[in-house]
Amino acid sequence: MALLTLGINHRTAPVEIRERVAFTPERMAEAFSELRAASGASEAAILSTCNRTELYLAGDDDCAPTVLRWLAGFHELDVADLEEVLYVHRDSEAVRHMMRVAAGLDSMVLGEPQIFGQLKDAYSLAREHGATGSFLSRLFEQTFSVAKRVRTQTAIGENPVSVAYASVSMAHHIFADMSRNKALLIGAGKTIELVSRHLADAGVRDFLVANRTLERAQALAELHGGKGIVLSEIPDHLADVDIIISSTASPLPILGKGAVERALKKRKHRPFFMVDIAVPRDIEPEVGSLADVYLYTVDDLRQVIEENIRSREGAAREAENLISSGVQEFLDQLRALDAVSTLKVFRQRAELLRDIESEKALRALRNGVDPETVLRSLARGLTNKLLHQPSVQVRKAMAEGRTEVTECLRELYQLDALEADEPTTTEKL
Structure with a gap:
């Protein structure tokens, strides 16, 4: 697949x-239905966050151009x-990409943990809409x-990097226990909004x-059940807060x-704990x-941030090794499953022959044919039928120069060992 x-x-x-390509919750059902119909994929999942939108598809064919349209x-x-802005990953590289995303190695902030939960939510949503099957389920669980x-x-997520x-x-x-503390945030831009989330x-x-x-x-305070005030009111509330973090564009x-x-x-x-992120x-x-x-x-924080980035970069190298192992494990699982499926079909064909x-031999016995003759005919017929198709394919492969097929045959049936064990002409005499 x-x-x-x-x-x-x-x-x-x-x-x-990015904001135009984001999928809203209200349109997810429509998106799953249309995506699977348009792509022909048997399984699909959609990850949509403020920093990325990704589609994961499993099927029999490469449907990238269709999905793009x-x-x-x-x-x-x-x-x-x-x-111009789209990237495409296939097969093993697609597996690696998903694992890197889940581990935070592909995030704006190296090692950030939120993406792991967002990817789990994407998987749950795909399951709710009946869009996943055994293949993607196995991939998500391994991821x-x-x-x-x-x-x-690794220490990929231990230290702050913003x-x-x-x-x-x-x-x-x-x-130690920040649930007992009150925070005053001065400003309402993106940095303070991020600070509010971390708090x-x-x-x-x-x-x-x-x-x-x-x-x-x-508007920002209400996201966390707080209260908004204007700057001139700060002195009236200052004694009631413990944490003050400020980031405005004020020149004074x-x-x-x-x-x-x-x-x-x-x-x-x-x-008081205060952080002045503003410049000035x-x-x-x-x-x-x-x-x-x-x-x-902000200068006091810079050294901490730089040290933690270096720490995460070292951890990222360790993480890449773990991901490489994880990719190999997943591919090994797929190969093992494919082997089981192939062996099942192989056995079914042998049992059919x-x-x-057997039915032909039983009819001969019922018609009074000599049992020894029937037995020999059964053995010869079964052998011929089991070996006919493999023999045809080996000859075809050799004619095409694919010598690895004969090597595989010798390995499967241990022909080298049989030749080594076969007695010489003198020994036979």
Whole structure:
């Protein structure tokens, strides 16, 4: 069975195209129905995230051109435009690609864990729509097994590699149980949005988002059940928060030393953890000199990030080795299954020939033919029928120069061993 993967990701396509090729949940049923009908594939799965859209197909034929046209049509895109950013992987390379995706080796952030869950969701969705069979099911299960092996046997996912993730990870040095802490996020751009996700994943449940426009602050805060305020309200809430992470485009500091000093007195010097990701800085540098304030800038985080990237790169090399082993295991499984299927057909054919010759022998016995004659005829007829087709194919292969067929025959029937054991002419006499 042929395996095919077609897709686009953050490396091959800009966000303007990625967002147009994304599959919405509302159209998934329609997509599965149309995709299988258009491609002729017996099995299919669709992975659609903000950074990638990929189609996994299993069938008897390579249907890449057909699927490309269908994908472009489904999303009302020009085929030529989509073809420029599309990648295609087949068979063993398609297996390797899926495993690399699951392990986070193909992600924008090397080793990020979210893609593993997204791929599991894609598999579950395909099963719900009856689009997968034994082949893709076996591939997904092997992929998940290898990805877990990568996670447990390498350090690919242990260290943060983004400013947002590093900021939240460093907060753990100050607050062991972050579910008890309240966070103030200053700004509402993409970086702060990512920070909010990491904080939520770390256990923070109480959010306050301050922004120049209240609407944007409220929209982000509501994603985590928090509250939005404008920048001028920060001093009124400062004493109530423990974690402050800021990233705005303000040319001047938003949070000054005086406001922080007053907040510290109100909170009886319970520590503040602050990260100023902005350039220019949002928090006055003098704030870092205050006792019970742990203030970090983007420069403080850079070294941590670079060290962790190097650490992940080493782990990535280990992960690639594990994936190579995983690919080989899967291919070995397929070959073993194919051997079982082939042997089953081979046995069925032999049993059919046996039944035909046996029935012929029984008829002869019922007609009074000498049993010894019948037995010899049975043996001769069965031998001829079993050997006829292989003999024809061997002669054909030899005429075409495919000598490996005779080598395979000698191995299957151990002909070399038989020749070695056969007595010489003198010994026969």
